[in-house]
Amino acid sequence: MQKNERKKKEPQKQANLFTNYTIITNQYNMKGNPIWEVFIRSKNGLEHRHVGSLHAEDAKMAMENARDVYTRRQEGVSIWVVESKHITASNPSENGEMFDPAKDKAYRHPTFYDLPDELEHI
Amino acid sequence: MEKIVDQEAAFQARIDAGEKIEPKDWMPEKYRKTHIRQISQHAHSEIVGMLPEGNWITRTPTLRRKVGLLAKVQDEAGHGLYLYSAAETLGISRDELFHQLHIGKAKYSSIFNYPTMTWADIGAIGWLVDGAAIINQVMLTRTSFGPYARAMVRICKEESFHQRQGYEIMLTLCEGTPEQKAMAQDALNRWWWPSLMMFGPRDAESPNTEQSVKWKIKRKTNDELRQQFIDITIPQAEILGITVPDPDLKWNEERQHYDFGEIDWDEFWQVVKGNGPCNKERLQARNDAWNNGAWVRNAARAHAEKRAEKERTAEAS
Ligand SMILES: [Fe+2]
Ligand SMILES: [Fe+2]
Numbered sequence: 001m002q003k004n005e006r007k008k009k010e011p012q013k014q015a016n017l018f019t020n021y022t023i024i025t026n027q028y029n030m031k032g033n034p035i036w037e038v039f040i041r042s043k044n045g046l047e048h049r050h051v052g053s054l055h056a057e058d059a060k061m062a063m064e065n066a067r068d069v070y071t072r073r074q075e076g077v078s079i080w081v082v083e084s085k086h087i088t089a090s091n092p093s094e095n096g097e098m099f100d101p102a103k104d105k106a107y108r109h110p111t112f113y114d115l116p117d118e119l120e121h122i
Numbered sequence: 123m124e125k126i127v128d129q130e131a132a133f134q135a136r137i138d139a140g141e142k143i144e145p146k147d148w149m150p151e152k153y154r155k156t157h158i159r160q161i162s163q164h165a166h167s168e169i170v171g172m173l174p175e176g177n178w179i180t181r182t183p184t185l186r187r188k189v190g191l192l193a194k195v196q197d198e199a200g201h202g203l204y205l206y207s208a209a210e211t212l213g214i215s216r217d218e219l220f221h222q223l224h225i226g227k228a229k230y231s232s233i234f235n236y237p238t239m240t241w242a243d244i245g246a247i248g249w250l251v252d253g254a255a256i257i258n259q260v261m262l263t264r265t266s267f268g269p270y271a272r273a274m275v276r277i278c279k280e281e282s283f284h285q286r287q288g289y290e291i292m293l294t295l296c297e298g299t300p301e302q303k304a305m306a307q308d309a310l311n312r313w314w315w316p317s318l319m320m321f322g323p324r325d326a327e328s329p330n331t332e333q334s335v336k337w338k339i340k341r342k343t344n345d346e347l348r349q350q351f352i353d354i355t356i357p358q359a360e361i362l363g364i365t366v367p368d369p370d371l372k373w374n375e376e377r378q379h380y381d382f383g384e385i386d387w388d389e390f391w392q393v394v395k396g397n398g399p400c401n402k403e404r405l406q407a408r409n410d411a412w413n414n415g416a417w418v419r420n421a422a423r424a425h426a427e428k429r430a431e432k433e434r435t436a437e438a439s
Contacts, residue, residue: 033423035210052273053207055216057426069203072196073280092147 035084036062038069040076048080059083137338142268145211153337156330157267158212160339165205166223166230168198170404174238175247183241190287191244197280204276208269224409232390233316235398242295242302242309248288250310250317250355256281257351258321266338289358296362303364310359311367318382319390321348327387352380 033055039048051070056062062081071079090098106112115122130150136143143149172195179195182188206216222228233251238244259281263274295306322344325331334340342350352371359366370383392398 033419035207052204052276053210054203057422058429060429061422061426069200072193072200089146092144 033057034062036066036081037084037087038062038066039080039082040066040070041078042076044077048078051075053084056081134336137266137336141266142271143266144268152333154212156334156337156339157270158209158214161205161209161212161267161270161273162214162219162222163229163231165202165209165219166228167234168202168205169223170230170234170408171251172198173404173407174234174236174400175244177238178241178244181241182244187291194248194284194287197284201273201277201280204273205270208267208273211269220412224405224412226396226405229394231320232393232398233320235393235400235404236312236316237400239312240305240309242292242305243313245288245291245295245306246309246313248284248286249292249358250288250313251320252281252284252288253355254317254320254351256285257347261341261347264338264341292362292364296364306362307364310364314366314368315385315389316393318348318352318385319393321345321351323387323390349379352382356380 034057035053036056036059037053038051040051041048054062054065054069056065059081062083063079066079066081070076102108129148133143133148133150133153143153175191175195175198179188179191182191206219209219210216219228223230233254238247256278259274259278263271263278265271265274292306292309295302297303322328325343325345328344331340331343335343356366356371368383370381372381374381393401396402
């Protein structure tokens with residue numbers, strides 16, 4: 001058996017800033033487990049709405065956590081969880097080119113069209 | 123350089139116009155840092171705040187009290203989770219946030235460094251500590267950073283039950299035997315001043331307040347919030363028939379507010395610096411929970427990997 005195979009990884013100890021006990025720092029996984037976005041339908045007939053996020057190792061655990069964290073008071077009848085990395089978001093710095101083109105298109109709105117006041121049901 | 127100045131002016135204009143800032147928007151580095159600090163301190167407070175109350179879950183006088191307290195402490199865990207999520211939108215990881223708490227670098231509300239010695243303390247915490255937190259949090263529902271404000275809305279919806287369960291505990295004790303009422307009075311005596319300290323240093327000694335108000339992180343100053351808390355709490359104490367431990371407390375007809383005595387700021391700074399009655403105990407408890415929970419995190423990962431592997435082979439066949 002190779003020597004370094006047997007060598008047990010010693011926990012790295014780091015002195016606490018103001019107490020004299022030590023904490024075990026190599027138990028931190030700084031990249032952590034995946035983040036999931038949680039969407040809840042509060043009742044049938046309404047859309048799912050984003051309510052927040054949480055950490056979980058996989059979808060099933062994300063669903064269980066979402067139930068515990070976001071629906072402790074019957075806030076929903078349906079939950080979606082989506083791993084955050086799968087969401088493509090628009091970039092706010094490109095909001096101009098993204099959304100401004102709709103600005104000068106008043107003709108897409110009903111009030112653009114001039115009709116007589118006495119006209120009804122239209 | 124000029125570009126940054128322009129961006130900052132544009133940013134301030136958005137805030138002044140009442141717009142919310144969302145995580146991917148451009149923001150001054152200091153706005154980001156201030157929020158990471160403030161939201162994570164808030165999250166840590168929710169989590170550490172479970173400890174003093176958790177101390178009494180196994181010793182509640184009735185089952186009714188037990189389910190109430192258990193639900194409250196569970197809510198506080200939820201509040202911590204909402205807030206950690208909000209902090210993470212600013213580009214810091216959950217584990218990094220925990221790490222800062224565990225090594226004593228990050229702060230949390232000093233109120234949780236006081237011990238819960240009697241059952242009445244649980245009543246006093248719900249009534250006063252959650253009461254003070256509500257005042258702060260209601261203000262924060264209108265804070266400029268979107269994810270923080272949304273977390274606050276959710277939290278505020280849940281908080282009012284916390285305060286009511288605390289007040290009901292106090293009410294029951296105050297309507298009980300003389301010994302029970304004395305216990306309620308004793309809890310008020312010990313929790314009153316630390317509760318007032320929850321709003322932070324006086325405005326004159328609070329250098330961050332001005333910038334926070336400008337960025338609409340805070341919409342009221344520490345002193346304004348403290349006064350608001352005192353004004354609504356004194357009549358509540360009168361209904362209980364107990365009195366706050368402040369000989370200088372007096373209604374000021376002209377100001378239409380209560381005048382109150384000097385807060386012991388020495389004590390405040392001592393507790394902030396780590397010398398409160400329970401600072402070491404609280405930090406130890408959080409470290410123990412983290413270290414002893416390592417196997418659970420590892421097991422969850424192993425389980426997820428196993429499940430993924432199973433799905434892969436099922437798909438392949
Ligand atoms: Fe809370
Ligand atoms: Fe609470």
